[in-house]
Amino acid sequence: MRRRNLLLGGAGLTLGTSLGCREREASAPGFSAQFVGQSPERGHLLRSAELLSAPIDETRRVAVAIVGGGASGFSAAWRLRKAGLPASDLLLFDLEPRIGGTAAGDALPRAPHPMGAHYLPTPPRECFELHELLADVGVLVGREFDGTPEYASTAICSAPLERHFLDGQWYPGLYPEAGQTQDEADQFERFWELLQRWDRRSDGAGRLLFRLPARRSSPKLAALDSMSMADWLKDQGFDSWRLDWFVDYACRDDYGCSAAQTSAWAGLHHFLGRGLAQNREGQLLVWPGGNGDLVALIRNWINAEESVLTDHLVYAIDPDAGSLRVRDLAGVGCKQIEAD
Numbered sequence: 001m002r003r004r005n006l007l008l009g010g011a012g013l014t015l016g017t018s019l020g021c022r023e024r025e026a027s028a029p030g031f032s033a034q035f036v037g038q039s040p041e042r043g044h045l046l047r048s049a050e051l052l053s054a055p056i057d058e059t060r061r062v063a064v065a066i067v068g069g070g071a072s073g074f075s076a077a078w079r080l081r082k083a084g085l086p087a088s089d090l091l092l093f094d095l096e097p098r099i100g101g102t103a104a105g106d107a108l109p110r111a112p113h114p115m116g117a118h119y120l121p122t123p124p125r126e127c128f129e130l131h132e133l134l135a136d137v138g139v140l141v142g143r144e145f146d147g148t149p150e151y152a153s154t155a156i157c158s159a160p161l162e163r164h165f166l167d168g169q170w171y172p173g174l175y176p177e178a179g180q181t182q183d184e185a186d187q188f189e190r191f192w193e194l195l196q197r198w199d200r201r202s203d204g205a206g207r208l209l210f211r212l213p214a215r216r217s218s219p220k221l222a223a224l225d226s227m228s229m230a231d232w233l234k235d236q237g238f239d240s241w242r243l244d245w246f247v248d249y250a251c252r253d254d255y256g257c258s259a260a261q262t263s264a265w266a267g268l269h270h271f272l273g274r275g276l277a278q279n280r281e282g283q284l285l286v287w288p289g290g291n292g293d294l295v296a297l298i299r300n301w302i303n304a305e306e307s308v309l310t311d312h313l314v315y316a317i318d319p320d321a322g323s324l325r326v327r328d329l330a331g332v333g334c335k336q337i338e339a340d
Contacts (some may be wrong), residue, residue, distance in 0.1 A: 012082045028213060036106070036115050042095055042329065044289060057333035062091050065324060065339040067314045070101020071117070071291060074298040077307075078133055087304035091337065093312040095324055098292075105289030114290020116217030119157065122149065122282045124274050128214050137297035139285060157284040173274070175246045187240040193249075194236065198268070199276045210272035217273075219267060229267030230259040 045051060063079055066073045069092055077092055098104055103117040131149060134140040164175050175188065189311040198221075198226035201209050208217040220311045224232065229251055233244065244259070251262040254270045274282065287293030299308065318324070322339045 006192065006282070006290045010233045022034065027286050039096065045151075045327070046315055051313075051325075051327060051334070052328070053084075056336045059336040059338065060091075061338040065087035065337050066089070066092040067317070067324070068092075068101060069096075069099040069167045069295075069310065070309065071103050071295055073101070074099070074295050075223070075304070077302050078136070078298050081302045081304065082136070087302070087307050090304055090307045091339075092304075093314050095313055095329075097311050097330070098293040099157070099308065099310060100295050103291035103295055104294030105287075112293070114287075114289065114292065116292075118286065118290035119287040120291060120294065121274060121279075122151065122285060124212060124278050124282075125149075126216075129213075133298070134285075137294070137301050138309070139294070151283065151285060155285045155287065157286040160284050174249060176242045181241055182241075183243050185238040187238050187243050188246075190319035191236075191238065191243055193267070195271050195276060196241060198272055198294045208285035210269050212273045214269060214273065217269070221268075224265035224268065227264050228260050229262045229264045231261070232267070 048173070063085060067074055073092055073094070078088060080090060081087070084253075096103070096104070098106075100116070103114075104117075105112055105114045107113065115291055123134075125147070131140055134149075134151075139152055139155050141151050141152050144150060161172075162174050163170050163172050164174055164176060165171075166178060169178075171178055173292040177185075180188075188233045198209050203209065203218040203220040204275055207216070209218045209221055211217050227235075229247060233247060238244070247267065248259040250270050251257055251259045255262050255266060259267060262278070271279070285294075287292075289296075309328075310330065311325040313329055315327060324337050326337055326340070327333075328335065
């Protein structure tokens with residue numbers, strides 16, 4: 001029997017069995033839902049001047065205080081611990097009861113799941129610090145003979161799929177191609193031609209115009225930082241709503257801002273920072289709990305559990321004095337932290 005006939009036969013059997021069953025009253029499955037993310041109630045505590053006048057119950061001095069327990073905060077902690085900073089000289093505060101920030105994940109009875117950032121594109125070769133971090137936490141497990149990083153197979157997304165929903169239908173990719181006019185298609189092609197002119201190009205000093213980390217990019221195109229990505233598209237003669245949507249989605253996905261709120265330099269960096277070839281050929285690193293699992297791996301590596309304080313609201317920072325005030329939301333009282 002051919003596989004197709006077997007499947008069709010099975011489908012018919014299932015349908016017939018269902019029709020033969022006693023009719024039951026339809027009822028909606030019970031479930032509960034809630035918005036997740038940063039707690040508005042905790043954030044609203046900052047509106048009150050009451051915290052500023054609250055008595056300080058404890059003063060503590062440390063070498064370094066990190067505000068925020070997301071990917072950036074824990075990456076900073078990794079860098080400091082790797083440089084030799086003792087765990088006792090470090091404090092890391094997070095407002096929420098769980099670490100992760102916008103990369104936080106959670107777990108259902110059957111499996112963990114992401115609640116925010118949920119993948120990491122494999123970094124280009126020049127991102128040696130990120131390669132080092134991924135190696136420390138066991139994600140980068142070796143290199144090929146030509147130096148190409150080799151990643152743990154369990155962290156590689158084997159069949160990535162991007163799609164968008166338009167006019168009641170799902171379509172592959174992130175550009176709404178279905179139904180486009182010839183002019184819209186030409187604009188989309190011209191946009192990529194503009195990107196190719198700058199892709200992996202260097203200035204007179206040998207610095208790439210766009211690269212990761214962004215601070216290592218050439219300042220040659222810094223003027224693009226003074227205009228928005230939306231305005232840059234208009235200046236280039238683009239007026240396709242499809243291209244506008246595609247670029248706006250990229251800005252919202254990477255920066256949490258619309259194309260009108262994102263600088264043209266940052267918008268272009270989204271496409272060019274890794275290089276167009278790396279964007280096409282690179283892999284995606286993923287975990288069951290999203291990037292929160294990666295943050296947890298870093299947390300385990302820094303081995304400083306007593307230095308990680310969740311449920312702590314930082315409400316007053318004096319960067320010049322190196323001081324900050326913290327409200328313990330799970331306990332009672334406020335602390336004054338003096339950082340060297």
